[in-house]
Amino acid sequence: MNKQRAQEIASSPVMANVTYNGVPIYIQHVDETNEVARIYPIGQPDQEEDVSINSLTEH
Structure with a gap:
């Protein structure tokens, strides 16, 4: 994923289908x-982590 798209998703009120390592x-x-x-896994906000934008995949 590119950084511009990641920023768009982060600021959007609409949930996007994005994965990190599946x-x-x-x-x-x-x-x-x-x-x-x-980022954090859906439903697990206590598991925040910083990851490379390139490792994110939009479906």
């Missing part, structure tokens, strides 16, 4: 400078 995730924030996204 797991559906929610993008909480995008750091465009470092090209990382703050």
